[in-house]
Amino acid sequence: MAAAPIAKEVADEIRNKFTALATDTSKYYDADLERIKSDDKLVSRFLAHQRDDKPPKPSDTDEAAKMIESVFAWRKENSIRDLDYSKDPDKALTIMYFRGKDSDGTDVLWVEPKAFDKNKRREFEKYLMWLVENRPGEAECSQITIVLALSDVGLTEADVDFIKYFINLFMYYTADVMKKMLIHNMHWLLNGIWKLVSVLLSEGAKKRVIFVKNKEINKHIPEASVLACCGGPDPYRFQA
Known part of the structure; x- marks a missing residue:
């Protein structure tokens, strides 16, 4: 089950707020930045996470943008895209x-x-x-x-x-x-x-x-x- 789709204008609002926060692009994977530009499902997931089974509120898009920035920075810091356990993991x-x-x-x-x-x-x-x-x-x-x-x-x-x-x-x-x-x-x-x-x-x-x-x-x-x-x-x- 995936997050419910959101309107294109809402997704773009979150993207714009994230872009305003993400001034130092070296902190993030290029692939993550490219994906967030076009993947409305991914943006929907961040918004759904903020609502957390609660009624939506105006600040949800702000919090979603902040979470994208935090998660993307964490992913780069922890080398998430560089991990590979597909071959003979411990x-x-x-x-x-x-x-x-x-x-x-x-x-x-x-x-x-x-x-x-x-x-x-x-x-x-x-x-x-x-x-x-x-x-x-x-x-x-x-x-x-x-x-x-x-x-x-x-x-x-x-x-x-x-x-x-x-x-x-x-x-x-x-x-x-x-x-x-x-x-x-x-x-x-x-x-x-x-x-x-x-x-x-x-x-x-x-x-x-x-x-x-x-x-x-x-x-x-x-x-x-x-x-x-x-x-x-x-x-x-x-x-x-």
Whole structure:
């Protein structure tokens, strides 16, 4: 699912406001600057992200332009377009992967934190950036559903800093990408950590975070497509 189309004049208004902010073009990728000039779907995504499930307001176009500037600068600073894990990535990183569709036909990003290696956090962060940038449907500005498979994940396996980074990526550095996040079988011991992390979320984003237990996940993902890490029949899962 992509952001709803916006009128050409609204898209151009946002572009003009961004151009006024982006005086030093060396801070951004040329390819990003070229894309924003012509891709109304991309501009729509930035505007939808500002509205965050709320009624539109006059300042939304200002905030959308500011976010484009911030995201584009961040992308260049973090060499997003230069990352390439397409050839033989570190096996440990592949606890995050796209597989299957949810009940609405949206691509699903599965994450198995049980196998997360804290010593490779920076590499995990870069790999996550690359996955999102190269996700199915990225060119069409599609959204994704995220599943955090937390069965057997306790306090010793929980990495708060990475979880914060994970949330921040979808809150501040991607535009309207996360359709919803399914948190599957979170242990009650992690409630305190979740309270710390949830303060990063806007009210609209909080509505997209859904806690599910056991087969409740079938309400969001067809049963046949639920992976073994969440108790489903699809045997695919991360192998260390």
